[in-house]
Amino acid sequence: MTVTISTGSAALPDPESDGFGPFAHLTVPNTPLYRGVMRVFLVAKERFAVHLRPEEVHATLPAAIRPAELEAVVAALDKLVGWGNLRADPDTARVTAVEDFYRKRFIYQLTREGEAAEAALSAYHEALGRRGALQAVALHDIVTQLRALLVLAAEDEPDPAKTHLALDTLANRFAALADNARAFMGSLQRTMDLHDVEEEVFLAYKDRLIQYLERFIQDLITLGGRIARLILELEEDGRAESLLRAAAGREAADASPEEAESAERAVYERWAARWAGLGAWFISRDGRESQARLLRGRALGAIPQLLAVVRALNERRSGRSDRSADFRTLALWFAEAADDDARHRLWRAAFGLYSARHLTVDADTLTARAARSVPAATPWAEAEPLRISPQLRRTGSYERRGKPRKVEDREERRRALAETAAKQAAETAAARARLVTDGVTRLSELGELDSASFGLFLQLLGDALATWRPGMRHTVATSNDGSMEIRLTALTDGTTAEIRTPGGVFSGPDHLVEIVDLTDGDEPMDGDPHR
Numbered sequence: 001m002t003v004t005i006s007t008g009s010a011a012l013p014d015p016e017s018d019g020f021g022p023f024a025h026l027t028v029p030n031t032p033l034y035r036g037v038m039r040v041f042l043v044a045k046e047r048f049a050v051h052l053r054p055e056e057v058h059a060t061l062p063a064a065i066r067p068a069e070l071e072a073v074v075a076a077l078d079k080l081v082g083w084g085n086l087r088a089d090p091d092t093a094r095v096t097a098v099e100d101f102y103r104k105r106f107i108y109q110l111t112r113e114g115e116a117a118e119a120a121l122s123a124y125h126e127a128l129g130r131r132g133a134l135q136a137v138a139l140h141d142i143v144t145q146l147r148a149l150l151v152l153a154a155e156d157e158p159d160p161a162k163t164h165l166a167l168d169t170l171a172n173r174f175a176a177l178a179d180n181a182r183a184f185m186g187s188l189q190r191t192m193d194l195h196d197v198e199e200e201v202f203l204a205y206k207d208r209l210i211q212y213l214e215r216f217i218q219d220l221i222t223l224g225g226r227i228a229r230l231i232l233e234l235e236e237d238g239r240a241e242s243l244l245r246a247a248a249g250r251e252a253a254d255a256s257p258e259e260a261e262s263a264e265r266a267v268y269e270r271w272a273a274r275w276a277g278l279g280a281w282f283i284s285r286d287g288r289e290s291q292a293r294l295l296r297g298r299a300l301g302a303i304p305q306l307l308a309v310v311r312a313l314n315e316r317r318s319g320r321s322d323r324s325a326d327f328r329t330l331a332l333w334f335a336e337a338a339d340d341d342a343r344h345r346l347w348r349a350a351f352g353l354y355s356a357r358h359l360t361v362d363a364d365t366l367t368a369r370a371a372r373s374v375p376a377a378t379p380w381a382e383a384e385p386l387r388i389s390p391q392l393r394r395t396g397s398y399e400r401r402g403k404p405r406k407v408e409d410r411e412e413r414r415r416a417l418a419e420t421a422a423k424q425a426a427e428t429a430a431a432r433a434r435l436v437t438d439g440v441t442r443l444s445e446l447g448e449l450d451s452a453s454f455g456l457f458l459q460l461l462g463d464a465l466a467t468w469r470p471g472m473r474h475t476v477a478t479s480n481d482g483s484m485e486i487r488l489t490a491l492t493d494g495t496t497a498e499i500r501t502p503g504g505v506f507s508g509p510d511h512l513v514e515i516v517d518l519t520d521g522d523e524p525m526d527g528d529p530h531r
Contacts, residue, residue: 021113022117142223224293454499
C-alpha cells in the first residue's frame with residue numbers, strides 16, 4: 001500500500017467540490033424558481049413518486065413563480081442537476097421513433113445531497129419560526145427524575161439500564177427547558193419592539209402573557225431551590241459521578257473491544273458536561289449567578305417592559321403629535337422669518353434661552369437688594385445692572401484663592417458600615433435559628449417573635465400562600481435564596497393562631513407548619529405525610 005502525503009499551503013475550499021454545491025441555488029438571481037422546483041420534488045417524494053418530467057414540474061409549480069415557457073423550467077432543472085440537487089436520467093418510455101430517441105429527453109429525481117440540503121433548510125426555517133415556551137411542567141419532571149436518581153444512588157450497585165434511562169430523560173427535559181426558555185425570551189423581546197407590534201393583537205393577549213410570566217416565575221422560585229438541593233445531595237460522596245459512569249458504561253457497551261475504553265471515556269465526559277450544565281443552571285457557584293436566577297430576573301424585568309409598551313401604544317393611539325413634526329414646523333418658521341432680529345426673537349420664544357443678567361450672588365449683593373428692594377414686575381432692561389469681576393468676565397471662572405480642602409478620612413464610616421453589616425448578619429442568623437421548628441408544629445405554638453424573626457416568618461408565609469390554590473390543604477415553598485423551606489397544612493378544627501411581636505399581635509387561622517433550614521441538610525424523606 002502506498003501513502004502519498006502532499007505538503008505546501010492549502011488552497012481555499014471550493015463550495016461545490018466540498019459538498020456544499022446543493023446550496024448554490026440560494027445565492028443566484030433566480031432563487032425563487034429553484035426553491036419552488038425543489039419543493040415540487042419534496043412533495044412528490046412524500047407521495048412516493050420517484051421521477052418527474054419537466055412538464056409535470058411546470059404544471060405543479062405555484063402560479064406566482066411559474067414561467068410562461070417550459071424551456072425555463074428545463075433550464076432550471078439542468079442547473080439543479082449541475083449543482084447536485086437532482087439527477088437526470090434518459091427518458092426512453094415515450095420514444096416512438098428513431099428521431100425521438102436522439103432528441104434530448106430526461107426524467108429527474110432527487111439526489112441524496114439535494115434531499116439533505118432541503119432537510120437542512122427546513123430545520124433552519126423551523127428554528128427561526130419557533131417562539132418557545134416557559135415550561136413549568138419540565139421543572140416538575142426534573143424534580144421527579146432527580147428523586148429517581150437519588151433512589152438509584154442509594155442502592156449498592158445501581159442498575160445501569162435504569163440509571164441511563166433516568167439520566168437520558170433528565171437531559172432531554174432539561175435541554176427542552178433551556179432551549180424553549182431561550183427561544184421564548186428572544187421572541188418576547190422581539191414582541192416588545194414597537195416596530196414589530198400589532199396593536200390589536202398585543203393588547204388582546206398582554207394580560208394572559210403577564211399572568212403566564214408570573215406563574216412561571218412562581219414555579220421557578222418554588223422548584224428552583226428544591227432542584228438545587230437535590231443536585232447537591234447527588235453530588236455528595238461522589239454519588240453523581242458513580243451514576244454517570246454507570247450510564248457511560250451502558251451506552252458504550254456496544255463499542256468494539258479495541259475502542260471500548262476510549263468510547264466509555266468520551267461518553268462519560270459528555271455526561272459529565274451535561275451534569276455540569278444542569279448544576280450551573282440552578283446553582284450559583286464561584287461568584288457566577290445561576291441561569292435560573294438570571295432567567296427569573298429577565299422574566300420579572302419583562303413585565304414592566306410590557307406595561308411600558310402598552311403605555312406607548314396608548315399614547316400613539318391618543319393622537320399625540322410627534323416631536324419631529326414640531327421641529328419641522330419650527331424650521332419652516334425660521335426659513336420664513338423676515339430678518340435675523342425676527343429669527344432671534346423666535347429662538348428666544350421657542351427655547352427660552354435669554355442672555356444671562358446675573359452670574360453670581362455674594363454678601364454685598366444681598367445687602368444691596370435688602371436695602372433697595374426691586375419689585376418682581378420690574379423689566380430686566382430697567383433694573384440696575386449687576387457688577388461682576390473683570391476676571392469672571394475675561395476667563396469665565398472666579399475662584400477664591402486659599403488652602404485646598406483636606407482629604408476626608410472615611411475609615412470611621414467604613415468601620416461603622418462593617419459593624420452594621422455584621423450585626424445584620426448575626427440578627428438574620430438568629431432569626432433563622434429561632435424560626436426553624438423541631439418537626440411539625442402549630443402556628444399558635446410559635447410563641448413570641450422579635451422583629452427580625454417575624455419579618456423572615458412573613459416572607460416564608462407569603463411564599464407559601466402564593467402557591468396556594470383552591471381545594472389545596474398542603475403546600476411547600478422555598479425562600480428566594482433556596483436556604484429555607486416552609487411546609488404548611490390547613491386544619492379543619494377552626495382554631496385561631498396568635499403570634500405576639502413587638503409591633504402587635506398577628507392572628508389568623510391555625511395551621512400545621514414545619515420550617516426547615518436546607519443549609520443544615522435537615523430534609524424529611526419522601527414518606528413524610530406533611531411533605
